[in-house]
Amino acid sequence: MRWQGIYVETASVVTGEPQSAAAAVAAGRYSAEEAARSGQRSVAVSRDLSGPELAVAAGRAGLRRGGRAAEDVGLLVHAACWYPGLEFWNVAAYVQQQVLGHGRAVAFELRQMSNGGMSALDLAASRLQAVPGTGAALLTTGDRFAEPAFPRWTTDRGLVFGDAGTAVVVSRDPGGFRLVATSAYSEPELEGLHRGDEPFLLSGSEAGPLDLVARKKGFLRRMPTAEVTVRNETGMMTAVKQCLAEAEADLSGMAAVIVPFFGRELLDRQCLAPLGIPAERTLGDWGLDIGHLGAGDQFAGLARLLDTGRLRPGERVLAVGVGAGFSWTCAVLERV
Template structure:
């Protein structure tokens, strides 16, 4: 989908103060040394007990609104995306974020798209603004704190280390530091069992054990000798097609873009899934920065863009491609064009 007159007006992030390194986790017996070597992740931020996902999302949201210079009453939609537990059961974290950021009676909706939530929400927010002539701006927030006993950030997935944090963007029809040129989304539901596994549960945390995503993946991938290769082929095919669709709608090519932001994934996934597959120069990504923060659920893409901006790297006229991948499976690609280097 090509967008006209939709802008990223503000972006905000929040990182907890506490840092725990992979070396410390290995020394304490919390992280497998071989997995640490393979992943390359050096450290993560760890949220305090009073910093569940929505609290960090709201802090990031307030910063994004301040940077955007948008009045609270001009925010017509709040979308809050997350992966894990949000600090309480059977409640609405989206309305907490609404109340803690802009207040009022704007629509507040939560999304569960795995780690694709931020970009899926961006596309939906753009659609909402364009479809309603009387709207001005939308706030998209993300936030997750991965805590025991529900999730062990070091061992829930043998290819991923989970870090805590929150992030947000403001989309506006009145202008911003970057134009949203195009987005594209694609699903491959035949891969849904990868993260469900082969067993059902009666309730959250029913067995009283931390989530074991590795075991779920293994139980499905071991069902026949071709399952692993078939899954990789489907992932590669969908990734290539959704990327090309977004670039075509934006009227550009990957070679004509200057920046690429993907999730803070492990070294083996980043190198083979993104850098080598696409011929990317790692210096055009926030990959090295991400190794000091781990995979922050939905927040990685907004965090990565904010990091590039903080270093003053994107200039007016530069194009940036960002991609999200969520369990389900689902991919969203967004293409931005910077109109300026933000003052912050």
């Protein structure tokens, strides 16, 4: 979809404190071999704030940064991947109350795994266009991958999970980034990659520590690794090519590409090699300091680009979201 008059006014990120990979290796929580393959130097760890509280902090920071009044926000979408701290609870309503403090906004919670932030951006643009009286949209993400339920260093291979809240403000008022185009694609045949052979339980309290490696092994007994790789690459490239076509642009014209914050080896295999770009064109090196932020990598990347002043007016960035399920959402944005 090509957009007219939709802007990402600002972006913010609030991360936990850095915890070094070397310390995790020394404590026996992370293997030296995996550390060498991933190149992960550290990861963001929140000791006090839950995922929803991190999202609230990022949402407040985003409104302050853009000078946007909470009363102007008519849509809130919150995305996350992991346990929010309580069962049977509306996290979006909590973020709405804590950040906006009024009920004139429509608030949704979105569950699209690590593609949640990008999916929220696509949905927000649609609502802003369809319902002009919406005003501004606040999109937040927030996750705390706390142990022992979530062994952040070992639950998966090729990446380490970091704690953070992120936010973007989207509106029709020029500023920040102009949203040029978005696209989305899904491959539900890969859904089982994060389910494996696990039974459905009556309650989350029955579950032990999350082990994504074991789940993937279960799925790979049904689908060959080579087929998974082809389907994964095809899905991402389909979304990327469609987005670039909608934007009437090509990859070489992007001043930066925001891809998920995976470890070095996984990032190269799943993102850089298919896209045909070097790591230097991405924010992957920063990701080796903070880890994979669940649904928030791309919003954090936009905040980083604003903080560093890396883009000049008129330069464009491609943001690529990848989520278990599997789904991909891409966006081309232009610095205003």
